[in-house]
Amino acid sequence: MSENGHGVKFWPGNIVVAEAAVAAGCNFFAGYPITPSSEIAHQMSLLLPRGGGHFVQMEDELGAMGAVIGASLAGAKALTATSGPGMSLKLENLGFGYMVEAPCVVVNVMRGGPSTGLPTHPSQSDLMQARWGTHGDHPTIALAPAFHQEIFLETIRAFNLAEQFRMPVILLIDEVLGHLSEGVVPPERDAYEIVERAHDSGEPDKFLPYDVTAGDIPPFRPYFDGATWHTTGLNHDETGFPTTDAKHIQQDMYRHYRKVLGNRDVIDKVEYYMADDAEIGIVSFGSTARAAMAAVKQAREQGVKVGLLRPVTVWPFPKDQVYEFGRDKKYLIVPEFNLGQMVYEVERAVHFDRPIKRVNKVGGVPIYPSEILAAIEEVA
Amino acid sequence: MREPRQETVTRLACDGSGPTGGHLACRGCGGVLAMQMAARVLGPNCVFVIPAGCMAVIDGPFPLSSLQAPLLHIAFEAAASAAAGVRAGLDARGKHDTTVVAWAGDGATFDIGFGAVSAAADRNDNVLYVCYDNEAYMNTGIQQSGATPAGAWTTTTPRANPKPTPKKDMLAIMTAHRIPYFASATPAFPDDYLAKLERARDTRGFRFLHVFTPCPPGQRFEEQNTVRVARKAVTSRVFPLVEVAGGKALTVFDAGEPTPVREYVRLQGRFSHLDDGEVERFAAEVDARWRWLIDWAERESDE
Numbered sequence: 001m002s003e004n005g006h007g008v009k010f011w012p013g014n015i016v017v018a019e020a021a022v023a024a025g026c027n028f029f030a031g032y033p034i035t036p037s038s039e040i041a042h043q044m045s046l047l048l049p050r051g052g053g054h055f056v057q058m059e060d061e062l063g064a065m066g067a068v069i070g071a072s073l074a075g076a077k078a079l080t081a082t083s084g085p086g087m088s089l090k091l092e093n094l095g096f097g098y099m100v101e102a103p104c105v106v107v108n109v110m111r112g113g114p115s116t117g118l119p120t121h122p123s124q125s126d127l128m129q130a131r132w133g134t135h136g137d138h139p140t141i142a143l144a145p146a147f148h149q150e151i152f153l154e155t156i157r158a159f160n161l162a163e164q165f166r167m168p169v170i171l172l173i174d175e176v177l178g179h180l181s182e183g184v185v186p187p188e189r190d191a192y193e194i195v196e197r198a199h200d201s202g203e204p205d206k207f208l209p210y211d212v213t214a215g216d217i218p219p220f221r222p223y224f225d226g227a228t229w230h231t232t233g234l235n236h237d238e239t240g241f242p243t244t245d246a247k248h249i250q251q252d253m254y255r256h257y258r259k260v261l262g263n264r265d266v267i268d269k270v271e272y273y274m275a276d277d278a279e280i281g282i283v284s285f286g287s288t289a290r291a292a293m294a295a296v297k298q299a300r301e302q303g304v305k306v307g308l309l310r311p312v313t314v315w316p317f318p319k320d321q322v323y324e325f326g327r328d329k330k331y332l333i334v335p336e337f338n339l340g341q342m343v344y345e346v347e348r349a350v351h352f353d354r355p356i357k358r359v360n361k362v363g364g365v366p367i368y369p370s371e372i373l374a375a376i377e378e379v380a
Numbered sequence: 381m382r383e384p385r386q387e388t389v390t391r392l393a394c395d396g397s398g399p400t401g402g403h404l405a406c407r408g409c410g411g412v413l414a415m416q417m418a419a420r421v422l423g424p425n426c427v428f429v430i431p432a433g434c435m436a437v438i439d440g441p442f443p444l445s446s447l448q449a450p451l452l453h454i455a456f457e458a459a460a461s462a463a464a465g466v467r468a469g470l471d472a473r474g475k476h477d478t479t480v481v482a483w484a485g486d487g488a489t490f491d492i493g494f495g496a497v498s499a500a501a502d503r504n505d506n507v508l509y510v511c512y513d514n515e516a517y518m519n520t521g522i523q524q525s526g527a528t529p530a531g532a533w534t535t536t537t538p539r540a541n542p543k544p545t546p547k548k549d550m551l552a553i554m555t556a557h558r559i560p561y562f563a564s565a566t567p568a569f570p571d572d573y574l575a576k577l578e579r580a581r582d583t584r585g586f587r588f589l590h591v592f593t594p595c596p597p598g599q600r601f602e603e604q605n606t607v608r609v610a611r612k613a614v615t616s617r618v619f620p621l622v623e624v625a626g627g628k629a630l631t632v633f634d635a636g637e638p639t640p641v642r643e644y645v646r647l648q649g650r651f652s653h654l655d656d657g658e659v660e661r662f663a664a665e666v667d668a669r670w671r672w673l674i675d676w677a678e679r680e681s682d683e
Binding site: 031032033034035038039041042045046049055057059060061085089115116 | 432517520524538
């Protein structure tokens with residue numbers, strides 16, 4: 001925060017996402033009304049036309065995701081935002097985005113589910129959907145900020161990672177963060193980096209849209225940039241045209257995984273809180289991690305040595321960091337605002353070798369610090 | 381164990397007792413007026429299939445209010461398809477006399493559920509589809525829909541960039557499917573609306589009722605003006621009341637000498653940014669569409 005409050009904006013998280021997207025260079029938004037994410041669309045409808053960008057409200061969620069992919073391939077930095085049921089509808093086109101390697105950002109402001117669930121209440125129950133929602137094998141990058149300042153920076157990072165690795169990136173927040181107003185200081189333009197997708201530097205008439213001879217990320221040319229190319233959701237070779245060559249397809253699917261798993265130094269992000277001498281470890285993300293931090297602080301005041309690891313990049317899951325954090329802990333606690341999703345990843349990360357206590361809740365009322373504190377006291 | 385409350389919208393309406401409290405509609409809701417009258421005609425031997433939208437909320441949390449008929453609150457895009465399924469299931473059990481009613485807002489009908497509506501019409505499913513139209517996504521916070529008129533403010537068509545394109549013409553779209561019954565109506569003309577509900581109920585096949593139901597918070601007018609706005613929509617010819625039965629014979633409700641479109645527009649805050657010239661252009665489009673309707677009606681009567 002600035003010293004005198006100058007430059008501090010008091011924004012709901014959804015507005016932070018929209019403002020940060022524009023700061024990241026987003027110039028296209030396609031969306032569809034859905035609670036609790038609609039304010040992102042409202043704000044984009046105000047912001048984008050002012051800066052020469054394009055806002056469009058589509059006929060449904062499928063259309064919104066389709067428009068985002070189309071805009072991306074035409075060269076735009078594209079965003080869509082939705083919540084549970086809308087995310088379910090987007091999934092087929094999201095998979096298309098992975099297949100054709102279309103950079104874009106998809107925001108899921110999580111609410112209770114399945115189905116209509118709890119439209120005006122938060123949850124964290126779409127964590128696994130973010131990873132495995134669409135069909136087929138593909139890597140996932142998903143970011144889950146917990147504070148408004150972090151939402152701003154992670155929204156920018158979502159665009160940068162999408163551009164750098166040529167793929168959709170998911171930003172997971174929830175109704176608490178989306179509607180909670182909190183101070184945020186939008187950084188000056190020179191305080192953050194904006195990444196653009198690597199542009200093909202070869203001769204346009206020799207352009208191969210999926211040429212990976214120089215690396216795992218094919219250089220890009222938008223449509224009508226000197227070359228004509230074919231885009232398909234079918235498995236395809238370097239020309240962009242379909243192939244059923246089993247050997248090529250397997251190599252290519254491994255390349256997709258390599259793009260993400262081979263660049264974890266750029267993609268991974270975890271934060272620690274009072275973790276140095278902790279004997280009890282908590283792993284928690286997003287809004288629930290805020291309750292966990294309060295619980296850690298209270299437990300520390302009682303003399304309990306407890307600390308927190310907070311994944312900010314939730315996919316790929318930071319398994320090595322969680323292993324290092326968890327391997328010597330007396331007990332691990334995994335509070336999450338669902339019936340148990342991230343806990344499976346934590347169990348795997350520590351090789352099923354540490355006792356783990358789950359703290360789960362659904363129903364729309366977030367996990368209280370006192371509930372996490374009770375879990376800490378139980379295992380202390 | 382909580383006892384279902386008996387004094388519900390449908391039950392009272394079916395008894396002829398009229399409106400009741402307990403539902404969760406906003407003050408002045410045109411949609412709940414339409415539902416009360418519809419329930420009087422259609423209930424109690426009916427099933428409601430209601431997708432995401434205001435009416436899915438209005439029916440209320442148990443036991444404050446619930447429609448005393450089976451209610452299937454289905455996903456946003458699926459009202460027509462789920463209604464088709466309910467119809468088939470009842471028919472399979474030999475229960476043919478129940479009216480299956482899909483009750484969906486304009487977003488669910490004009491946009492996300494449009495494919496499902498078209499397909500149910502194409503199959504001529506024996507379903508009564510009611511679109512209660514308040515010309516935007518009011519339940520999610522007043523976003524534009526395919527039913528929003530050109531020039532209107534919504535939260536996704538801000539005043540600097542109001543909606544550039546006109547409302548989809550559902551009369552032309554649905555009658556192009558050659559369905560057995562199409563009508564537009566509004567609870568502000570209750571005799572006309574109730575008669576159309578009865579004819580729709582008594583027709584077999586896919587019936588589509590397009591009901592204009594103004595929304596005070598969404599269209600930005602005071603809640604005592606709902607019926608006034610709806611009446612002005614009809615008398616100014618912005619929302620003509622028509623009926624097409626058997627795929628032919630367009631009947632246009634005669635509301636007498638037209639009132640100025642300006643009076644309709646100026647009742648609503650969503651149009652407050654329009655200058656007089658823009659209102660005149662709106663009026664000219666209303667006139668053009670009216671002439672097209674009258675030409676159609678005269679052509680049909682000549683045949």
